[in-house]
Amino acid sequence: MPEQGDTRLIQGRYRLLDLIGRGGMGEVWRARDESLGRRVAVKCLKPMGPQHDASFTRVLRERFRREARVAAALQHRGVTVVHDFGESDGVLYLVMELLEGRNLSQLLEDNKAHPLPVPDIVDITEQVAHALAYTHDQGIVHRDLKPANIMRLKDGTVKICDFGIARLGADIGFTSRLTGTGIAMGTPHYMSPEQIGGQQVDHRSDLYSLGCVLYEIATGAPPFDLDDAWAVLVGHRDTAPEPPRTHRAELPEFFERLVLDLLAKSPDERPGDARDLVRRVTEGRGVSLPAPGIPAQPHPATLRTAQPGAKEPRLPSWTRGMTTGHKASGASAALRTTPPDASAGLTGEWIPRGDTRGEPVVREPERPTPSPELLAVLAGRHNAGLSLGRLGRWEEAGEVHRAVAAEREHALGPDHPDTLASRYEVGFTLSRTGRAADALREYTRVAEGRERALGADHPETLAARQEVAYVLGQLGRHFEAHQVYLAVLASRERNPRLGPDHPDTLRCRHNLAFNLSRLGRLEDSFRMAREVAAARARVLGPEHPDTLVTRYEVAYALGQLGRWNEALQTYREVAEARRTALGADHPDTLAARYEVGISLGRLGRSAEALTLYRDLVEDRTRVHGSDHPETLRARHGLGVNLGRMGRWEEALDEARDVCAIRERVLGPEHPDTLVSRREVAVGLGWLGRWSDALIEYRRVAAARERVLGADHPDALASRNDEAHCLEQLGRGAEAVELYRRVAALRQQRGTR
Template sequence: MADSRLIQGRYRLLDLIGRGGMGEVWRARDESLGRQVAVKCLKPPAPQQDRSFTRIMRERFRREARVAAALQHRGVTVVHDFGEYDGVLYLVMELLEGRNLSQLLEDRARDTADDRDPDGTGPRTADTAEGRRQRPLSVPEVVDIAEQVTDALAYTHEQGIVHRDLKPANIMRLTDGTVKICDFGIARLGHDIGFTARLTGTGIAMGTPHYMSPEQISGGQIDHRSDLYSLGCVLYEIATGRPPFDLPDTWSVLVGHRDTDPEPPSEHRAGLPASFDRIVLGLLAKTPEERPADAADLRRRMAEARRVAGPAGRRALPAPHERPALTAGAAPYLPGGGPEPAAPPLPAWTRSMTTGHKAVGLSELRATPPDHTAGLTGEWTRPADPRATIAAPAGTARPAPQPEHLAALTTRHNAGLSLGRLGRWEEAGEVHRAVAAERAHTLGPDHPDTLGSRYEVGFTLSRTGRTADALREFSAVAEGRARTLGADHPDTLAARQETAYALGQLGRHFEAHEVFAAVLAARERTMGPDHPDTLRCRHNLAYNLSRLGRLADAHRLAHEVAVARARVLGPDHPDTLVSQYEVAYALGQLGRWPEALSVYREVAAGRAQALGPDHPDTLAARYEVGISLGRLDRSAEALELYRGLVEDRARAHGPLHPETLRARHGLGVNLGRLARWEEALTEAREVCAARERVLGPGHPDTLVSRREIAVGLGWLGRWTEALTVYREVADARARVLGPTHPEALASRDDEAHCLEQLGRSAEAAALYRQVAALRRGPGRGH
């Protein structure tokens, strides 16, 4: 886009002041009104860019324009115009002079001009990287920002708008001290929930981990009190120099928001008013009901805190006249005078996720004030710097890729991960395949990022039932990582482990066993026997042993892994409970149903506590409790359990979800065991019809339900009808699974038994002989 470019014959682009993976921000002149403005432009898609991702970004861009243009408040960035010109979406905003709060914290971290803290009362920390990282704003500045943001939120919430991504990068402080909220790109209009769900359902921008409310993380109902929680995170950080849960891994941050009470801000910065602790911790309450009712209520609490404390010095909230103007030379502060202790190691289940951007930290690219990009876009843009380069991979003549292109690929890769977390595996696969192709072209086929994308392609293939294709992809990634990273690198071993899992899914359990055993040996050698990744591999090996029929070995190994995981990760950790689940499965296969029932119940209770009562894993454990009760002839208890499970599954996942239908199937089976065959037959027919509609007529679950219809008909003495259904099931299983598959042969046995009941003994005997011959196989003696 040339500097002389006119948009709609009105907005003349002058200087590029920010660039991101998806677009640019320009300083421009409004030729009609003779004023300078900021113009945010969404770049047109490249020919190779996947259409679904582009469509989502354009919808989000339009939504930002629509929401922001409806707001008129001194605390919200003003949007003047919006449109599309030559295929480019553009948004015209007021041109702001100032810095966002993230940049203000960075400014303080860089400042070495003063030897006193922000309040002028103590020595500055030694100029180390860790010291630079944690230098907050002064208390009067924090209070001023809190009050202005609260006023702006009160206005936006009255308009029925929830921001949903409030963070330091989206709050700007102008040179005159005015504070403005920016970037309403994922805001929700109260009357437009459906549109927003489609827009944010991709997970491209659900919020930023360090500032997300527990209900955002859990996928619960979100209202204005979610913004208040995010404001609490922002205030905590600008007052202490660190977010409330300052951990290096996204999942651990999210679990912190959901499950852990934050430490009071004053524990990280001596001298903060006690009233500030109370207000911030109130905002950070886990449930919306425990937080202030609304922004107006929060404003009243702030005023009350000042009134009660009075002008008593450092323990009171400063009065408005104490607010300092925004200055460039405010001195930094680090509580405690030394580096913070190292965080304890995190388990493997929190790995391979990124934290997103938090406010603190030094940026390689920094524009000098005034920075007009501040607050316009959050992560969407970064200051343009033509000096930034990335070296080409060693040993190749490949030209250095552009940082903007690499950033765009990273954004798309993360979007694919988000689609996967939402269960949208087909779409995720399309995104990862496109990114993998571009990374191979830009970085080379064996570059770790290229292989990382191909790994995710394999994962999406496995989740969409294309296991053979997934195996080929994982095998190629394992070979590439072995060449690039080494045979014992954790990423190489992870890819090899996925190949073993795919082999098991394909029924190639002996081959899977060999790969699992080799990977386990490498993990024990390089990581130690109790490393979470080692334990995961041992768990997979136990699972595979059970599929090989080595049930005693599977039980022993699963029990050992469960004990080790309880010691390393804790007894209620999801990985520990998965191993306990495998212990219960092995016990059931060994016929030790009382013990299996006890362990399944422990797993169900542990998962309800750790994951929530409606989590799919919790409900799966409850299903297995029902299976165990049925095996112990405690069908009345099993029936009541399945009734509750059907209700919970239908509420959580819908009445036609495959797992809801599985629970209904269990209910019908236990009705039959209680000799309530008319009810059992009705349930079997309804479940079969639903499964045929949802899963297809040849799906194994549909055929199981169809067989259950035949069982009910037989018990009701309707053997002629039962024979017809048994034959349908046998023919379908032979067609789908093959005539010698154990389930197809079992169905032929059912058919022969039905013939016997009808007095057709000769036909039954002939069919039994045919089944016996098929079981023996060709070339075997009679």
């Protein structure tokens, strides 16, 4: 991410000036659009570097692309305008209108949590209702409406911001969950009962959230202002809100009835749509306000409480242990709710393990027994950190886990399993955010603590040591990673509770096979991957995703060994199995089909590869869009095979088109953009246009040297391309000098 005061350009157009906000997935900068000479806001998401696995990157890019397209399609006075979006140097960005004003959280904060003036409240209600009527007509539900997402500008205009978690209703059928995660969206103080229950939601859920927002700006507190998250959720589900005028008598009666209607437990009992709100506010403006102190008639909603003795409906499992989230207080981001399988319950009574070597155990001083309430709060916060990680908000997750780890260490001791569980998650977030060296220190600390407390061969100790090996690989220390993997594997295999066929043991062997290929031991990597694939097929089933991942690794090793016929067959089998198990449009299925095309090309079967890539481009465009990186990768493969068939004019046109889109979407120095630019140079050379080719080869070489360093293999390969081009132009002396320089750099690199 850019540093404060950085004035670098994004895509040669947007100059970042100063940081104006930081949220869960990135930062917002005040910027200048150099092309149009206007001030804008640029939202930069956290970088997607090589530390992220391909699956995570695909999900994040797709979520961003969907968010940007949905937001850019909205054109209304009451909705933030999105001008542009793209990717630059691995950072996804969204260009929006620059808003000068304060959000409702900040207005309440400025007012020392006192409610806003009545005329302002009525005006805000009417403007937000107009904006929601428009967005709901477009089939879009916000799903996280709260004071921090509603901005009041200096001229009085009110705008709804951050449709980052909005989804087209037709896309997911107005369900309350993110596709594939099962995590309900929203902030507890502003969530509708159906959203809390994980049921279907539609535009009426936004209306409920608006009711919570209006209640808060009118009274100074949300309708269920409780510190315990469980009580907040139960309040939304079962408890009737107190009428706003019991807190503030000068509120108009029509406004109170409107808010209570919005807060109805059943969606069917709320106003039908936002246009009805506009009508009611317009009519209500003409009604005189009641005198202060006159009690309002009870609203029917206040009588709808749970009947004594009635069976209490259960809240979903993901709500247990969740944090309360943030009420209106500045622009802080709210913690999300916990997914069903992210529980991190207390370990119960913990007794330090004795030393098996007969040496005395040094016990730390006795600590006061922490209260169950404190332990429950810490467990809930731990789970909230896990939820943040599942949403890809790794920096926030890391902050939560570090804080919980410190408090658990103080309350329970440094080697208590709960303390070490939090430190393990700290290591995981560090690994995910590219801080492999810091992750290594954290995982090492956890492994040592678990070995002291649980024993060297305990599964949790082995899990921490396996992560140590993984981050060693991230750091390029593959030999050390190899040694750790071997030791962990030996412990897993001799443990009677695990054994050689346990899924965790097989995962370790898969990682070891992967690491062997990075050590250049391709035959060993192939043999181990094949054994793991067979074992996983036997234990998990031949179409289990883990089995197919390992078979994919087998195919990769076969290709590295030059055994392309076998690689082709294996990739085809993986693609077909994934199609059956996951569906034809699943990203993993499409990825396997791409590798089938690579294998066909390597075997000289370019006509077949060309047909495959044309179909793949069509499918990728339909599923992900024409500018998606994976769509462009398939188009690149198509162009390469056009060239292999001697159709160089077509190949050059395809390479130029892909290069231009990649430069716009990914950035001019992204590795994929440079690969396309090199393909442009190749096409120019085959067409005899060597002077033009030389310009492109030099651009690629210069960019790779800037990004990777002059002695990086890719940069050296580009300089070799340049030297070859000089030869073709009859400039032999320059070519020889460049070849010598490349050879010297290679030798220098090899001696380090």
